[in-house]
Amino acid sequence: MNEYSSQASGQAAEALALRHLQQHGLRLLAQNWRCKVGELDLVMLDGTTVVFAEVRYRRHSAWGGAVESVDARKREKLARAASHFLQQQPRWAHAPCRFDVIAIDAMEPPRLNWIQNAFDT
Incomplete structure (x- = not known):
């Protein structure tokens, strides 16, 4: 598979x-939000x-499905990026937060x- 088709x-x-x-009633706040420690696919309200x-997409499950791909290292990276997002968005800094995973299997x-609430930080 080439990089373009994967992207x-x-x-x-x-x-x-x-x-x-x-x-399901959620509002988009940011998409593909990037900072020095990572990227957030979707930030919703x-x-x-x-x-x-x-968002995790897997064409094949030979190396585990989409859900299994959100391992401890990925969760830590997401938590750090979310912290940066909240620091840069004072409006949401004190709002309750959660981490969801949307796993899509081909x-x-x-x-x-x-x-919903796939993991705690």
Whole structure:
């Protein structure tokens, strides 16, 4: 698989996840937010809760599925990036937060698994 098709698949998965979250009433605050310690795929607002949503897409499950790919190292990186986001966005600095994982496994149609409050920091 070349890098372009992998990137296109990731973008399509992220768009699918965003639509799904918006259909469930969440509002987009930021997409592909980057800082020196990492990237946040989707930062959403669920009522008054800031949701850091990690979108994981897997074409094959030979190395584990999309959910399993959010390991301890990835969770730590997400937590650090979320901390930077909150420091730079004073409006949300004291809001309740949670980390969700939207795992998308390649099927036809794609299977989306939205895990709310997937991990604590």
